[in-house]
């Protein structure tokens with residue numbers, strides 16, 4: 611009887627990414643997920659299935675298939691096609707005003723703010739929600755799913771927004787540091803504006819995805835990010851994004867880490883999301 615040929619790692623990775631939803635992820639992330647299941651006890655088919663299941667949980671479970679085919683629709687249409695942003699529609703005004711509150715002394719009437727949205731999904735489509743904040747806002751998204759990056763960039767370009775989205779992996783600390791650096795800002799064609807520029811990072815509902823593969827990685831990421839920015843806003847879903855079941859976990863490990871290393875300046879719930887505003 612002919613023996614079934616074992617596939618090479620490269621062939622397995624090719625099979626994993628042959629599904630459209632995984633076809634434009636950073637290759638390193640796909641490999642990391644595959645390595646997690648590359649154990650003797652699993653057959654090749656099982657490795658492929660387990661890798662796809664975890665990739666889906668980390669990157670694409672929130673995305674409506676319709677988003678993977680570019681369409682000319684309104685920002686709100688896009689926001690409603692991703693579970694994370696869909697739930698935020700209607701609360702944006704309150705959320706952004708609390709996230710940006712107190713960044714400048716009261717006498718500064720028009721401050722410059724750069725938002726760095728890590729694991730942005732399609733949150734860039736909420737750009738117009740910043741317009742009422744009274745600040746000059748540049749928006750930079752960082753996201754692993756290439757199709758979502760392209761979608762936002764074509765809208766930013768068409769609408770001449772002061773915004774850019776970059777495809778990358780949050781597991782690559784060097785890439786993240788470069789994204790938050792002054793050289794990235796200047797390279798993208800943004801010039802030093804008059805007055806102080808304040809840098810704010812959003813980590814909305816993203817740390818859970820990272821922890822699925824690398825426990826405690828969020829702490830390494832936050833330590834590096836804080837060296838380069840003024841404020842970080844972290845959020846968590848208070849109900850499961852997919853099943854809508856209420857979570858009881860308070861993520862005490864993160865609270866303890868934030869309390870010990872940084873200063874929590876505000877905390878609030880809006881919709882089914884809890885936000886923690888943190889400074890150095």
Ligand SMILES: C[S@@+](CC[C@H](N)C(=O)[O-])C[C@H]1O[C@@H](n2cnc3c(N)ncnc32)[C@H](O)[C@@H]1O
Nearest residue numbers: 669694695729730731754779780781814815819
């Ligand atoms: C639950 S969604 C939240 C999206 C967005 N922050 C929001 O709240 O609207 C998590 C996002 O993080 C992205 N993500 C997860 N792990 C990532 C990684 N290692 N590098 C870059 N993006 C990642 C996923 O692709 C997904 O778009």
